[in-house]
Amino acid sequence: MGRRHAVIGYGRLARALVPALQATGDTVVIGRRGPGPGEFSPEAATQAADWAWLTVPDDHIAATAAALPWRAGQLALHCSGATPLAALAPAPAVAGFHPLKLLAGDAGLAGAHVGIEADAAHRPALEALAHALGLVPLSLPSPMSAQARAAYHAAANLAASGVLAVLAEAGALWSAAGLDGGQSLAALLPLARGALDTAAARGLAGAVSGPIARGDAGVLARHLEALAGAGLDGDLLRALGLRQLALAQAAGRLDLAQVTALRALLAASA
Known part of the structure; x- marks a missing residue:
């Protein structure tokens, strides 16, 4: 039964x-x-x-x-x-x-x-x-414990709705570039899906890409300038940048000089 x-x-x-x-x-x-x-x-x-x-x-x-x-x-x-x-x-x-x-x-x-x-x-x-x-x-x-439960649930929420906040910020930058804001989600979602698919295959450190993963401080500086020029707060990009930097270090992608330069740039923009 x-x-x-x-x-x-x-x-x-x-x-x-x-x-x-x-x-x-x-x-x-x-x-x-x-x-x-x-x-x-x-x-x-x-x-x-x-x-x-x-x-x-x-x-x-x-x-x-x-x-x-x-x-x-x-x-x-x-x-x-x-x-x-x-x-x-x-x-x-x-x-x-x-x-x-x-x-x-x-x-x-x-x-x-x-x-x-x-x-x-x-x-x-x-x-x-x-x-x-x-x-x-x-x-x-x-x-x-209640604290452990809260941390576990916060992790789950960050992995779900937290991604939406990142896409919303990307959409704001898209509009600041003079592009049609109505097209941003359709254009950016394949990038997000590609990053997730790569992470599933290679792990988070193996999937990190972009100027921080390459140690390209010049491009990162222009990103931060674009945020300021658009009147947007750079707090999210800075926070994400520091965490991407940790992933790039874990992947062995950067030397000490690159790490130092990137961290200083992210801190200086605060």
């Missing part, structure tokens, strides 16, 4: 999780405050489940967990990257299952890593479920 799941809340993540769980052959019921046809209240759904997934917003996890009628032997899970498992404390056993994937449109879960925080008794079953869902299990420390 398969496992019985309750999914509490029905947002974007739940809409990907429910069919994925059903595809494994397990039973899934949906619980929410205003249940539709075939759905249940959160309390009734939890009572019918072995595992209860709280896919509500982060700020509601603790209150939802406190309000549910738990019984011995049940496992409560959330799929948040930022919220410590202490939010699930009213449940008999707790675990975290955080897919590292942007769920835009009809995107499913398969192909992503999933951060799993669980005790030794539940970790094997969660790792097996990850494989069944086409996910790559990523073992998180257990217990994971």
Whole structure:
């Protein structure tokens, strides 16, 4: 007999999780405050489940967990990257299952890593479920402190929406050059994708390119002058430049004189 799941809340993540769980052959019921046809209240759904997934917003996890009628032997899970498992404390056993994937449109879960925080008794079953869902299990420390959770989630957010901030800055420079701003994203995205594809094949240090990777201080100086001329703050380019410099050093691409000159240029422009 398969496992019985309750999914509490029905947002974007739940809409990907429910069919994925059903595809494994397990039973899934949906619980929410205003249940539709075939759905249940959160309390009734939890009572019918072995595992209860709280896919509500982060700020509601603790209150939802406190309000549910738990019984011995049940496992409560959330799929948040930022919220410590202490939010699930009213449940008999707790675990975290955080897919590292942007769920835009009809995107499913398969192909992503999933951060799993669980005790030794539940970790094997969660790792097996990850494989069944086409996910790559990523073992998180257990217990994971609130600070560690925040750092982990900040890393994930930086790798996702942080890239958008870089593209927005690039778009501003594109417009400052007198180009059609409406074309910038389509023109620049292939560069971003190319960098990511190269990083996947060669690692971050092996993929770094541009004037900093070449030790070309003259071109970097003109970039910084262009920012100032466009009335744009150079803080992002400077911060990214210093981090690219560290990657270029790790790749052995630069000699000491080049590193010194580039670092001085980036610091002088602050």
